[in-house]
Amino acid sequence: MKVAIDSCDTLKFERYSDNTLPDLACKSIINLLNKTNIDRNEIDGLLISSCSNENYLSNIVSEMINLNPKISTNVENLCNSGTSAIFLAYSLITTGICNAIIVAGVEKHNSPGNKLVWDITRGDFNLPIHWASLFAKNHFRNFKTTEDDLAMISEKNHNNANKNPNALFYKKKFNFMDIINSKRIVEPLKLLDCCYPCEGSCSLLMISERFAKKSEIPIWIKGISQNNQGASFSNVSYDLSSIISTKIASKDAFKQAKLKPTDIDIAEVHDAFTIFEIMAYEDIGFVEKGKGSTFIKQNAIHFNTRGGLLGCGHPIGATGIDQTNEITIQLQEKSPKLRQKRDCKRGLIHNMAAAGTSSTIIILQK
Amino acid sequence: MKVAIDSCDTLKFERYSDNTLPDLACKSIINLLNKTNIDRNEIDGLLISSCSNENYLSNIVSEMINLNPKISTNVENLCNSGTSAIFLAYSLITTGICNAIIVAGVEKHNSPGNKLVWDITRGDFNLPIHWASLFAKNHFRNFKTTEDDLAMISEKNHNNANKNPNALFYKKKFNFMDIINSKRIVEPLKLLDCCYPCEGSCSLLMISERFAKKSEIPIWIKGISQNNQGASFSNVSYDLSSIISTKIASKDAFKQAKLKPTDIDIAEVHDAFTIFEIMAYEDIGFVEKGKGSTFIKQNAIHFNTRGGLLGCGHPIGATGIDQTNEITIQLQEKSPKLRQKRDCKRGLIHNMAAAGTSSTIIILQK
Numbered sequence: 001m002k003v004a005i006d007s008c009d010t011l012k013f014e015r016y017s018d019n020t021l022p023d024l025a026c027k028s029i030i031n032l033l034n035k036t037n038i039d040r041n042e043i044d045g046l047l048i049s050s051c052s053n054e055n056y057l058s059n060i061v062s063e064m065i066n067l068n069p070k071i072s073t074n075v076e077n078l079c080n081s082g083t084s085a086i087f088l089a090y091s092l093i094t095t096g097i098c099n100a101i102i103v104a105g106v107e108k109h110n111s112p113g114n115k116l117v118w119d120i121t122r123g124d125f126n127l128p129i130h131w132a133s134l135f136a137k138n139h140f141r142n143f144k145t146t147e148d149d150l151a152m153i154s155e156k157n158h159n160n161a162n163k164n165p166n167a168l169f170y171k172k173k174f175n176f177m178d179i180i181n182s183k184r185i186v187e188p189l190k191l192l193d194c195c196y197p198c199e200g201s202c203s204l205l206m207i208s209e210r211f212a213k214k215s216e217i218p219i220w221i222k223g224i225s226q227n228n229q230g231a232s233f234s235n236v237s238y239d240l241s242s243i244i245s246t247k248i249a250s251k252d253a254f255k256q257a258k259l260k261p262t263d264i265d266i267a268e269v270h271d272a273f274t275i276f277e278i279m280a281y282e283d284i285g286f287v288e289k290g291k292g293s294t295f296i297k298q299n300a301i302h303f304n305t306r307g308g309l310l311g312c313g314h315p316i317g318a319t320g321i322d323q324t325n326e327i328t329i330q331l332q333e334k335s336p337k338l339r340q341k342r343d344c345k346r347g348l349i350h351n352m353a354a355a356g357t358s359s360t361i362i363i364l365q366k
Numbered sequence: 367m368k369v370a371i372d373s374c375d376t377l378k379f380e381r382y383s384d385n386t387l388p389d390l391a392c393k394s395i396i397n398l399l400n401k402t403n404i405d406r407n408e409i410d411g412l413l414i415s416s417c418s419n420e421n422y423l424s425n426i427v428s429e430m431i432n433l434n435p436k437i438s439t440n441v442e443n444l445c446n447s448g449t450s451a452i453f454l455a456y457s458l459i460t461t462g463i464c465n466a467i468i469v470a471g472v473e474k475h476n477s478p479g480n481k482l483v484w485d486i487t488r489g490d491f492n493l494p495i496h497w498a499s500l501f502a503k504n505h506f507r508n509f510k511t512t513e514d515d516l517a518m519i520s521e522k523n524h525n526n527a528n529k530n531p532n533a534l535f536y537k538k539k540f541n542f543m544d545i546i547n548s549k550r551i552v553e554p555l556k557l558l559d560c561c562y563p564c565e566g567s568c569s570l571l572m573i574s575e576r577f578a579k580k581s582e583i584p585i586w587i588k589g590i591s592q593n594n595q596g597a598s599f600s601n602v603s604y605d606l607s608s609i610i611s612t613k614i615a616s617k618d619a620f621k622q623a624k625l626k627p628t629d630i631d632i633a634e635v636h637d638a639f640t641i642f643e644i645m646a647y648e649d650i651g652f653v654e655k656g657k658g659s660t661f662i663k664q665n666a667i668h669f670n671t672r673g674g675l676l677g678c679g680h681p682i683g684a685t686g687i688d689q690t691n692e693i694t695i696q697l698q699e700k701s702p703k704l705r706q707k708r709d710c711k712r713g714l715i716h717n718m719a720a721a722g723t724s725s726t727i728i729i730l731q732k
Contacts, residue, residue, distance in 0.1 A: 051421050053419040053478065055417050055442060055444050055478055056442075056443065056444040056597055056719065056720055058443070059443070059444075059594055059596055059597040059719075059720065059723055059724055060596075060597040062594055062596050062597070063596025063597045063598055063601065063723075068594065068595070068596075069594055070591075070592055070593065070594070071450075071453065071592055071594075072443070072592075072594040072724065073441055073442070073443040073447075073450040073454070074441070074442040074443060075439055075440070075441060075442075076421060076422075076439070076440040076441075076442065077422065077424070077425070077438070077439040077440060078421050078422040078425075081439075084437075084439040087437065088439070088454050088457070088458075091454070091457045091458045091461045091463055092454070092457045094457075094461040094463075095457045095460040095461050097457055097460075112419065112421055225436075226436055226437055226438075227436065228425055228428060228434065228435055228436070228437075228438040229429075229434070230425055230426075230428050230429025230434075231422055231425040231426040231428070231429045232429055235429065353422065353425075354422055354425065357425055357429075358425055358438065
């Protein structure tokens with residue numbers, strides 16, 4: 001059974017709000033239900049992606065918005081939670097167990113998951129920026145990437161966020177020199193090389209082929225793949241040049257989709273730190289290893305049009321859903337005018353968690 | 367693609383141990399890997415069921431025991447977590463995404479989930495025993511069920527636990543009068559009508575038809591169904607006589623399996639409180655509504671041979687896995703001698719969460 005995304009919704013990402021976690025989830029799902037032709041009674045699954053400590057959240061939310069899903073459960077996989085939940089929903093629809101599943105990602109500003117306390121391979125250097133800095137230094141040394149290159153990524157994504165009213169940094173203008181001059185955190189990374197943890201809630205509706213005739217513009221999942229390499233930084237890479245899980249997941253997803261990187265028109269890649277967008281260009285296969293920084297100025301493929309994690313903020317369990325939402329509305333040509341890219345037929349989502357120990361790739365097609 | 371359970375493992379349930387949550391999970395999974403003919407490299411999924419607050423647990427555990435699963439994620443659905451994870455694994459194997467998935471349930475003694483703070487329909491009566499007491503009183507009033515009937519359930523399950531070295535109450539002998547005389551908690555329920563939250567870890571390996579030839583005694587999943595009715599007690603029942611989610615999930619699972627209740631030889635039903643075992647007899651369809659208490663002494667079907675939640679203790683996210691393990695080893699004729707029942711071909715697992723707002727039914731066959 002083929003699987004499509006029917007519709008999606010994103011609430012404005014914020015540093016903090018008075019909404020509870022269930023409130024946030026419900027608000028986005030109610031918007032979503034108003035956007036689809038699928039009837040509320042036909043929704044037979046609800047998966048909630050969150051790193052919060054709220055138990056039984058999917059059932060609480062089901063009740064608050066009067067859903068009666070056959071499958072209802074919470075999914076947690078750190079930054080990769082949202083795309084993991086989408087993968088499980090894909091599987092439930094492919095088997096025919098469900099026909100219409102809402103996948104919602106929701107996070108409060110104080111959700112855990114920002115400090116990787118289990119990773120003893122890193123000693124006291126257990127904040128994500130510590131490994132990002134190692135990757136950046138390696139790229140500088142081996143491939144002549146520079147702080148200017150990183151700043152160009154940040155500038156591009158912050159510019160894109162200025163066309164996205166839901167982004168945390170919407171209407172916050174940062175130019176190239178602002179980024180270069182921002183506070184140095186861990187060499188060579190500065191404040192504006194880093195994403196900002198925040199609150200967020202978004203949701204999407206996945207449907208079976210059988211329901212697709214009711215869908216205005218179904219966006220089909222052509223490839224979906226995940227790869228896991230444990231949880232510690234010592235597993236992520238042989239030589240700090242590549243993220244193994246991203247390379248394997250990409251290869252598998254392209255194989256399933258019978259497509260290649262040049263077939264992609266638009267992509268959301270995981271830019272928790274600027275260096276990761278450059279490495280993603282290479283590890284997904286858009287450009288050969290070491291040439292990532294020369295690829296920043298290309299125009300053939302649109303990257304992180306919603307603003308990426310850098311411009312949108314990073315509500316951990318919600319990020320993978322919002323990345324998928326962006327590709328969906330771009331392919332549906334439902335993006336706000338300023339942000340809408342023309343003639344996009346195929347898009348890709350790249351999400352990862354904890355130093356790149358796990359990655360998920362999703363390939364969508366109109 | 368058909369799905370079978372290949373093997374399973376349970377650690378001894380304890381009130382408290384010095385093991386960390388990942389330690390507990392690893393110990394059971396290492397035992398499991400020693401029991402199966404499936405190679406460690408062929409394991410392509412790891413789902414961990416837990417109500418704990420430990421993020422990224424499945425990837426941490428993967429690394430600790432050197433697994434490299436394609437799909438790795440945590441699943442939380444309160445008391446129904448374990449059976450929810452089994453359902454997701456079933457779906458991943460049915461689609462062909464995975465061939466061999468380990469589903470592990472693990473809980474520390476201090477995991478959250480014992481107090482249902484979100485359920486405003488119950489005011490301050492938000493402990494599970496409050497709703498169990500309402501169900502019991504209703505059964506007494508309408509169907510002449512008595513405190514003696516409840517005590518017989520507790521006596522049977524504690525006797526069974528005495529044949530289960532992994533049970534929390536192994537070698538704790540409680541006779542009928544001990545139960546009747548145990549401390550009264552909320553009328554009409556006494557201490558020994560209630561299960562005891564505890565630590566636990568168990569795991570099972572699910573495999574595809576393709577891998578079944580490597581399996582010593584594959585136990586097939588013939589039916590699996592879940593039903594959700596929100597999160598509040600006010601949704602559980604029309605009249606306090608039945609648990610709606612159990613009735614619907616049972617009907618669906620029997621339909622899928624093309625079987626009826628009389629085809630079942632052995633069952634694990636969710637006895638968090640004694641009254642629930644009696645209601646499960648009725649709601650699953652083993653006996654007509656109101657006759658549950660007359661069914662306690664029947665011998666045709668074996669119930670809660672591991673000791674149930676009453677005798678084993680209730681490590682929330684692990685319980686659904688251990689219920690499934692019991693039916694698996696009984697059908698495989700691998701139970702300890704004292705506990706092994708003869709000629710069992712088909713078994714059923716009934717698990718539920720939060721006042722019965724959600725239920726899962728699994729039907730297994732040799």
